[in-house]
Amino acid sequence: MRNEFSKAIRDILTGDSTLTNLLGESYAIYRDQIPDLPPFPCLRIWFVSDAPQQTNSATGVYKPLLQIDIYSSDPKVTGQIVERLDQLLETPRNRASRIESENYKCDLMVRQDGSPTFTNVRQDDKKINQHATQWRATVVVK
Numbered sequence: 001m002r003n004e005f006s007k008a009i010r011d012i013l014t015g016d017s018t019l020t021n022l023l024g025e026s027y028a029i030y031r032d033q034i035p036d037l038p039p040f041p042c043l044r045i046w047f048v049s050d051a052p053q054q055t056n057s058a059t060g061v062y063k064p065l066l067q068i069d070i071y072s073s074d075p076k077v078t079g080q081i082v083e084r085l086d087q088l089l090e091t092p093r094n095r096a097s098r099i100e101s102e103n104y105k106c107d108l109m110v111r112q113d114g115s116p117t118f119t120n121v122r123q124d125d126k127k128i129n130q131h132a133t134q135w136r137a138t139v140v141v142k
Contacts, residue, residue, distance in 0.1 A: 002047060002064070005106070005139060006031055008099055009045055009066065012088055019084045022077060034071065040128055041072035041081065048134065062104075062139040065112075070133070073126040085133060086111060099137075108138040 013019055013029050023029065028042035048065040068085060072078045089099075089109050099106035112134040 004101055004103060005064065005099075005137075006045060006047070006066075008101065008106075009089070012099065013043065013045075013085075016084070016088055019081070019088065022081050022084065038071070040126070041070060041074070041077055043081070044069040044071070060141040062137075062141070064137050064139065066135040066137060068133045068135065070131040071128050072131070073128050075129070078129065078131050082131065082133060089135060102142065104139050104141050106137055106139050108136075110136050112136055 010029055010031060014027075023041055023043065024039060028039050030038070030042065030044050032044070032046050034042060034044050045066065045068050048067050070078050070081050072081070090111065099109065
């Protein structure tokens with residue numbers, strides 16, 4: 001479920017032209033880890049936790065905590081990316097395509113507080129900032 005859900009989130013992000021224009025390249029969205037010399041800005045998607053929680057029914061409910069790190073040297077671009085992530089991922093929302101597959105359905109996805117972390121990552125003598133956004137999802141296995 002974890003890989004399938006992570007891929008669905010990445011597909012939503014890479015399929016959005018507004019976000020990919022902000023990033024400059026659609027492949028600047030990575031799962032789990034970023035390469036040694038990524039293009040900036042870029043995103044990293046990883047799970048902080050994804051422990052299942054069983055409901056009273058036979059259907060499993062997962063409440064993963066997903067983190068999307070934004071690496072950028074421009075605070076304005078970082079803010080625009082955060083706003084776009086909110087528009088793309090916040091659920092429930094009025095959106096034709098939901099975060100769903102034949103195996104699961106995401107009923108709720110809410111951004112938790114994110115806090116910027118300044119790092120020493122440098123490319124072309126630019127300081128790269130990391131901004132962490134965390135998302136709590138409620139995923140129901142079908």
